[in-house]
Amino acid sequence: MGEKERVRAGLFSGRRPDQMLEAELSWIASLVLFFSTVYVVLKVDVLWVVFGIAAICLYVLPIVTMRNLFRALPWEMTVLLAAPLLLHISAGARSMNDRFAWWDDLTSLAFALSLATIGFLLTVELEMYTSVRMNRPFAVLFVIMFTLGASGFWEVGEYIDDEVFGSSYLRSNCDAMTTLLWTSIGGILMGLFYAVYLRVMPKKRLSTFGFMHLYEVPKWKRG
Amino acid sequence: MEERLKLASRAMQAGMLGIAVAGLLTANFTWMPAAVLSLFVSIVPSILRRDLGLVLPIELNFWIVLALFLHVIGGFSGFYDNVPGWDHLTHAMSASLVAALGFVVVVSVDKYVESISLPRPFLAFFIIMFTMAFGVIWELMEFSNDQLTGSRLQSNLNDTMFDMMFDAFGGFIVGIAGAHYLIHTTPEHFVESLKVEKTKEKISGLLEKRARSKGGK
Numbered sequence: 163m164g165e166k167e168r169v170r171a172g173l174f175s176g177r178r179p180d181q182m183l184e185a186e187l188s189w190i191a192s193l194v195l196f197f198s199t200v201y202v203v204l205k206v207d208v209l210w211v212v213f214g215i216a217a218i219c220l221y222v223l224p225i226v227t228m229r230n231l232f233r234a235l236p237w238e239m240t241v242l243l244a245a246p247l248l249l250h251i252s253a254g255a256r257s258m259n260d261r262f263a264w265w266d267d268l269t270s271l272a273f274a275l276s277l278a279t280i281g282f283l284l285t286v287e288l289e290m291y292t293s294v295r296m297n298r299p300f301a302v303l304f305v306i307m308f309t310l311g312a313s314g315f316w317e318v319g320e321y322i323d324d325e326v327f328g329s330s331y332l333r334s335n336c337d338a339m340t341t342l343l344w345t346s347i348g349g350i351l352m353g354l355f356y357a358v359y360l361r362v363m364p365k366k367r368l369s370t371f372g373f374m375h376l377y378e379v380p381k382w383k384r385g
Numbered sequence: 386m387e388e389r390l391k392l393a394s395r396a397m398q399a400g401m402l403g404i405a406v407a408g409l410l411t412a413n414f415t416w417m418p419a420a421v422l423s424l425f426v427s428i429v430p431s432i433l434r435r436d437l438g439l440v441l442p443i444e445l446n447f448w449i450v451l452a453l454f455l456h457v458i459g460g461f462s463g464f465y466d467n468v469p470g471w472d473h474l475t476h477a478m479s480a481s482l483v484a485a486l487g488f489v490v491v492v493s494v495d496k497y498v499e500s501i502s503l504p505r506p507f508l509a510f511f512i513i514m515f516t517m518a519f520g521v522i523w524e525l526m527e528f529s530n531d532q533l534t535g536s537r538l539q540s541n542l543n544d545t546m547f548d549m550m551f552d553a554f555g556g557f558i559v560g561i562a563g564a565h566y567l568i569h570t571t572p573e574h575f576v577e578s579l580k581v582e583k584t585k586e587k588i589s590g591l592l593e594k595r596a597r598s599k600g601g602k
Contacts, residue, residue: 288507295502300494304511311514314521314549321546335542339528342521 177232181370187237192221195244201251209319210250217243217276220283224290236371239279246273270341273316274309274348281308281349282356302357309349313342390447397454398427404461416461423453438583445485452478472544473551476520480555484516488563489579491515496576497585509564516556520549 177185199214221240224233234240249255249269258265285301288294296304317338320331332338360368401424408417427450433439441449456475458464464471491511495503503511524545527538539545567575576582 292507293502293504294507295500297498297500300498300501307511307518308514310518310521311516314517315553318546318549318553321542332542332546335528335539335545338542338545339525339539342525343528346521346525 181232184237184367184370185232185234188234188240189231191237191240191244192218192234194248195221195240198244198247198251202247205251209316209323210247214247216280217247220280220287223287227291232370235283239283242272242275242279244276246276266337267340267344270344271348273341274313274345275352277309277312277316277345278305278349278352278356280312281305282352284308298357302353305356306349306353309352310346313345313349317342387443390443394427394447394450397450398424401427401454401457404457408461413461416457419460420457423457427453433584437587438580440578440580441489442578445489448478448482448485452482473547476548477551477555480516480520480552481559482555483519484512484556484559485563487515487519488512488559492563492567492572493576493579493581496572497581505564505567508567509560512560512563513553513556516559517549517553520552520556523552524549 195214195217199211199218202210202214221235221243224235225231235243246269249272255265255269259269282305285296285304289296317332320329321338323329324331401420405417405420405424408414408420430441430446430449433441452475455478459468459471459475488508491503491508494501495508524539530536531538
């Protein structure tokens, strides 16, 4: 089969079944992310709108610039991105929150994981589209710091939302501090996790994503 | 101008020494150690200059001493409790200080580590996030201190959130000012004025010496 014919044979041909499955999982998760964001937009939930749009942009950017639907993020990352939004808007989560004391901590942790994922994707996509270059230790530092800083801005945003628009995110100082504690723990764990994530990912899988290796400058140990 | 800043720094260091002595005399054992510690920290830049040849900009040096001085005198004279907004003032000061030190480190890293390249807009973003992250760590420290020892460093939610807003404010100012500053002077020039090159040589010299003495054993 010639090159042209293969293109004509369709987008999905020549993909292994496991590749297809992974891509489909990622697309489904991204749809969840998309519709949750639409929901918070309709609800005018400003903070979560910002979060959702940032996550969607990071998801869509590689797909659009490379014009290839298979340049989607790994599905596990997309799930992490969508999870806190889904936890935030679902009514089931609210009743769990009333029933279990630890549910709130779990939500905070999920939020931390997705913030760290956004930080990681920022390192990747900044290297793709700008002249920013990082080596691994710096990238790990950036992911951890980004998570901490973003959660700090988030708490301040919730506070302003409470004061100005009369929402009730933060009940007490202890409440806010526990959230920050969980996000810091999650941020540090994820920062360290992403340091080994790409090294332990099978080469074959890494090559299907096509750009995730941009996390760090290759051969940074020499310079 | 430089002479005046230097003089002011010395005066504030003398003030801190005075507070340390006064704290000892009046048995104020919460702020006496704080004064001694702050005095020591304010001397660190001079030590760096003497032993490593690292020269911090005089304004930054002044800012470090001023932030420490305001903190110590505020604690000792009860300004934290009596003067409204004192806490926020010192927060904004120390946050901008952290941001400035972060700026110095990051610009040096940008120049000396070849695999790292940080354009100006990213630098500003980094400084802002770094300062906020530091503010979060600070609040968490206060919180855990309160929980563990029963102290009352954090009074309520409003107070904590305003602290963090002032942290963010300090970070924004320094991040944007720093990025703007680098338009006029290249990172190379800025780093050269710090004499980091000399420091690097001294440190590597020290390390070599150490390695040699270890090898001799």
